[in-house]
Amino acid sequence: MHPDLQQLIQLQEVDSSADRARRRLAELPAAEEALKARAAERAAAVAGVKERIAAAQAERRELEKELAMLQARLSKFKGQLMEVKTNKEYQAMQKETAGAEQDIRSHEDRLLDHMEAAESLAAELKSAETALKAEQAEIAREEQALDAERVAIDRDLQQAALARSETVARVSPEALAIFERVAHGRKGLAVAEARDGLCTVCHVRLRPQVFNEVRRNDAINQCDSCTRILYFKVLKGAEGC
Numbered sequence: 115m116h117p118d119l120q121q122l123i124q125l126q127e128v129d130s131s132a133d134r135a136r137r138r139l140a141e142l143p144a145a146e147e148a149l150k151a152r153a154a155e156r157a158a159a160v161a162g163v164k165e166r167i168a169a170a171q172a173e174r175r176e177l178e179k180e181l182a183m184l185q186a187r188l189s190k191f192k193g194q195l196m197e198v199k200t201n202k203e204y205q206a207m208q209k210e211t212a213g214a215e216q217d218i219r220s221h222e223d224r225l226l227d228h229m230e231a232a233e234s235l236a237a238e239l240k241s242a243e244t245a246l247k248a249e250q251a252e253i254a255r256e257e258q259a260l261d262a263e264r265v266a267i268d269r270d271l272q273q274a275a276l277a278r279s280e281t282v283a284r285v286s287p288e289a290l291a292i293f294e295r296v297a298h299g300r301k302g303l304a305v306a307e308a309r310d311g312l313c314t315v316c317h318v319r320l321r322p323q324v325f326n327e328v329r330r331n332d333a334i335n336q337c338d339s340c341t342r343i344l345y346f347k348v349l350k351g352a353e354g355c
């Protein structure tokens with residue numbers, strides 16, 4: 115194989131893998147934000163249950179206050195019942211008393227409902243807090259993995275820069291100029307494999323004469339259509355096909 119072609123294939127590999135690394139690096143902040151959003155969502159679920167508990171407690175205190183007032187009123191009625199003089203007064207007082215007793219019963223029922231609801235809210239809080247804890251641990255693990263990935267990518271990019279300068283030093287200035295010009299115009303992809311008579315990147319059929327030259331890998335040939343530098347992968351047993 116032509117030495118420049120060999121070097122340019124290698125240069126393309128270095129550039130393409132550095133490109134992938136940079137793209138992944140650019141995705142990391144969004145991945146980190148997504149983790150933070152997940153943590154915030156779980157924390158909000160816990161806060162929501164706590165708010166409902168506080169509201170239920172306030173309602174319960176209000177019910178207890180009302181119940182105490184009703185009980186005071188009832189004992190007042192019972193006191194007055196002893197002092198009534200007429201049957202009519204007695205019946206009226208009895209009606210008041212019965213009404214107060216009914217109110218008390220209904221308040222007591224509601225307090226019981228509240229106690230049951232409080233139990234299920236407490237269970238809900240416990241499970242939300244357990245889920246939060248588990249999620250926080252999982253998120254911490256994922257954050258560590260992202261940090262480690264960032265470090266690895268930075269290291270890969272440093273190695274790629276070194277590999278690039280070493281490879282560039284081995285290419286002739288003319289071949290390098292073609293590579294850089296095509297790469298600049300083609301989103302960094304300057305080298306393409308030719309296979310079955312086609313450029314595998316732009317998929318345009320090569321003229322038979324060009325393809326025959328490309329198959330020899332002994333010169334810098336460019337695709338007529340996309341101008342990429344073409345090479346031919348010689349597979350075992352495929353030679354001469």
Ligand SMILES: [Zn+2]
Nearest residue numbers: 313316337340
């Ligand atoms: Zn092409």
